Amino acid sequence: MTSTMTNSMTSAHKSSFGEEFMNNLISRNPGEVEFHQAVHEVTESLLDFIEDNPKYKNAKILERMAEAERIIIFRVPWVDDKGEVRVNRGYRVEMNSAIGPYKGGLRFHPTVNLGILKFLAFEQVFKNSLTTLPMGGGKGGSDFDPKQKTDGEVMRFCQSFMTELSKHIGPNTDVPAGDIGVGGREIGFLFGQYKRLRNEFTGVLTGKGREWGGSLIRPEATGYGTVYFADEMLKTKKDSFKGKIVTVSGSGNVAQFTTEKVNELGGKVVTLSDSSGFIYDSNGIDADKLKFVMRLKNIKRGRIEEYAKKFGAEYYPNERPWKIKCDVALPCATQNEINKEEAQILINNGCICISEGANMPSTPDAVEVYLENKILYGPGKAANAGGVSVSGLEMSQNSLRMSWTREEVDGHLKRIMEDIHATCVKYGKKQDGFINYVDGANIGGFVKVAEAMLAQGLV
């Protein structure tokens, strides 16, 4: 357990139920620190609510939700371009199917392990419930690193991965999508192999290409949704993105479309990053510069440092962008990328709003800083739910064998993000008017799943 976890758990320990639950969880899932962190955050929000509603406590709903329905771990052998045999590990965590088929992305990154995927799958259950669509929660992936691999190597890996995964998924069972390291190219290879093995053209994955069952706006959805959610939060203060200085981390799918939408709403994005460092462009990353980033990252698969060389911007190797003064911060790279000190720097520099495009990018003590200072803080499970929402809409279009226009899908996405915001306000508004979006998202996401589990008996 990290020291921040130990510190922030003291308040949960005030409740013997919370203490016993967390101690049990940690001893049953040793070493899975990100999973402990995600469950602990949810538990803190839910303790009072569960005490007030003994039906959930008696049926051990929280204990059941923290135990995956099924986890599949498998060998992924493949051959690289030199003819060498390589072996990776594949996973699918099928966390909860109370309200629909398991749904959640696949992550290909060398840091992937069981604890990280369990944290992501656990978060996904609440997120999917918030979207108002009928989707359960899951997550999967591999420690395979697509960086510096040729298209042929990525294809052979994806084919081997899907050869096993295909036995466990299906359009009414489990519908994976993309995440870090899994974009349009990987979804294509995975879908092709599923189709070959099963002889079925079906909506078994989302994030597919437009020509073969994909939805318009799916690539944009997580980034756009993160900005729509931030915009809803700003509206509660009668404010907007107009003229705001915005820091964004990451430079992949979510960061790119977050930047595009901020530009559209009149804000100025001044940073982007990757795992090697960040760039600062005080003139703003406009549409033309963003086009360069998209080419650099999606086609050339290069490093963000090249942006600085091309446009004369500043480059900070091995650093994160949070020391740059901003009004709004949109973390869109990875988990635990804002710590307590960085959270404090953001606040000291006048940041009023944080909306998380990434999953759990803020450490627990960073979140405490936001809440103490009562800024607008949208946690990932609410703020980045736009991606899975449009995945849900892709599933609907596949079932109907129809495709909706860009405007129709974007309209649905915007409405869903407004609904998620309203749910957070409903469950998170405190007596003094402060909206605690963490509590709002956790309780709002919990109720629907908990009720479904109660109705379905001991599942």
Ligand code: NDP
């Ligand atoms: P991409 O693979 O497209 O981009 C990831 C970006 O984050 C890259 O710039 C990458 O840099 C950077 N990054 C990854 N790992 C690290 C790390 N350990 N340290 C620093 N930077 C890192 O992924 P997405 O944009 O799809 O995902 C970004 C985040 O958004 C993740 O947290 C994901 O779970 C979350 N998310 C994504 C959704 C989606 O629809 N895609 C839906 C909901 C949430 P580099 O290129 O150097 O690896």
